[in-house]
Amino acid sequence: MIVERSKLKELMKNKLQKAGLSPEHAEQTAEILTWSDERGYHSHGAVRVEYYSERIFKGGINNQPNFKFEKTGPASAIFHGDNGCGYPASVEAMKESIALAKESGVAVVGIEKISHSGSIGYYVEMAAKEGLVALCVCQSDPMVVPYGGAEPFYGTNPIAFGAPTADERIVVFDMATTVQAWGKILDKRSRKEPIPDTWAVDESGHPTTDPNQVNALLPIAGPKGYGLMMMVDVLSGILLGLPYGHNVSSMYHDLSVGRDLGQLYIVIDPARFTDPQSFKENMSKSLDELTSVKAAPGFDRVNYPGERANLRRKAYEDQGGIEIVDDIYEYLISDDIHFDRYDHKNRFAE
Numbered sequence: 001m002i003v004e005r006s007k008l009k010e011l012m013k014n015k016l017q018k019a020g021l022s023p024e025h026a027e028q029t030a031e032i033l034t035w036s037d038e039r040g041y042h043s044h045g046a047v048r049v050e051y052y053s054e055r056i057f058k059g060g061i062n063n064q065p066n067f068k069f070e071k072t073g074p075a076s077a078i079f080h081g082d083n084g085c086g087y088p089a090s091v092e093a094m095k096e097s098i099a100l101a102k103e104s105g106v107a108v109v110g111i112e113k114i115s116h117s118g119s120i121g122y123y124v125e126m127a128a129k130e131g132l133v134a135l136c137v138c139q140s141d142p143m144v145v146p147y148g149g150a151e152p153f154y155g156t157n158p159i160a161f162g163a164p165t166a167d168e169r170i171v172v173f174d175m176a177t178t179v180q181a182w183g184k185i186l187d188k189r190s191r192k193e194p195i196p197d198t199w200a201v202d203e204s205g206h207p208t209t210d211p212n213q214v215n216a217l218l219p220i221a222g223p224k225g226y227g228l229m230m231m232v233d234v235l236s237g238i239l240l241g242l243p244y245g246h247n248v249s250s251m252y253h254d255l256s257v258g259r260d261l262g263q264l265y266i267v268i269d270p271a272r273f274t275d276p277q278s279f280k281e282n283m284s285k286s287l288d289e290l291t292s293v294k295a296a297p298g299f300d301r302v303n304y305p306g307e308r309a310n311l312r313r314k315a316y317e318d319q320g321g322i323e324i325v326d327d328i329y330e331y332l333i334s335d336d337i338h339f340d341r342y343d344h345k346n347r348f349a350e
């Protein structure tokens with residue numbers, strides 16, 4: 001069903017607050033979940049509220065965290081998340097990173113001990129809106145085989161990159177390092193359809209086309225995606241002294257304890273490398289040139305990263321709201337906080 005943006009956000013905020021999150025943290029979290037849904041990243045929107053509510057309610061997200069930004073050098077810092085909600089922690093850490101990058105030219109900021117932070121494209125967009133270039137990487141729970149392996153080791157370890165232009169366009173490249181999200185496999189299961197053999201492997205590590213036999217996901221581009229996953233794990237895990245690789249906490253293992261996840265930002269002020277206005281103008285020209293490239297058969301045109309998400313946002317705006325699955329809407333308007341569905345489940349919430 002179609003739900004008006006402000007209504008959807010309010011419903012999510014109320015639910016998270018009812019579960020125990022502070023009004024400020026519930027507001028920030030609901031805003032980012034809405035940002036994801038309206039860009040078509042439904043895997044990281046309203047669908048997550050019930051899980052977060054269960055975790056908040058059971059104490060696995062600290063609802064009164066002591067966030068602390070600790071500078072460790074002229075351009076480096078650690079943001080201590082105190083196992084608070086990942087969304088407000090990531091927002092606060094990015095605000096500090098933006099200020100540090102403006103002051104020092106570059107900011108490399110590790111965020112330690114947070115809960116899941118959703119679509120990380122949101123955070124790099126914050127920096128791009130300030131005229132800065134930003135990179136974000138974060139850990140997620142192990143469900144992907146390393147290239148050549150038959151057991152899950154890394155998470156879907158996402159990478160996001162944001163950059164401004166001289167016009168209203170913002171580049172937001174935001175992707176998991178897996179071929180497909182687990183949610184897409186669930187969708188195929190429910191439709192009783194096969195999956196391509198490039199998405200996932202079974203217990204023995206063989207590629208499978210049966211969504212019911214999936215034991216782990218595959219990285220993008222074989223060994224290259226596996227290398228990117230490792231890079232993400234080093235930058236947002238080992239570098240920050242946090243659990244890494246297959247030791248990263250599972251999303252659904254024990255909802256009463258904090259997840260100790262890591263995230264890292266690299267924020268760069270273009271003014272320290274070139275004329276900042278020329279940088280933005282060249283970004284705009286580059287997007288114009290890209291989107292003028294002759295389209296291949298089956299394509300209307302070339303899109304720049306973030307363009308399609310923005311077009312989906314505009315389409316939702318034009319139709320007066322965001323499309324939300326009926327069951328999720330029913331849950332959001334109900335009085336229930338959670339249905340005890342996620343605690344002590346396996347990595348696929350089963």
Ligand code: NAI
Pocket residue numbers: 041043044116117118119120121138139140141156157158160172173174175176177181302303304305306307308309
């Ligand atoms: P996706 O596959 O929908 O898109 C990935 C990127 O490819 C986007 O930047 C998109 O703009 C670009 N793209 C896709 N099709 C395109 C086309 N035809 N032309 C030009 N560019 C195109 O995203 P994915 O990998 O499914 O990730 C979804 C969300 O999940 C992201 O927001 C990500 O941050 C989030 N995520 C969060 C995790 C966490 O633990 N916090 C873990 C994994 C993913």
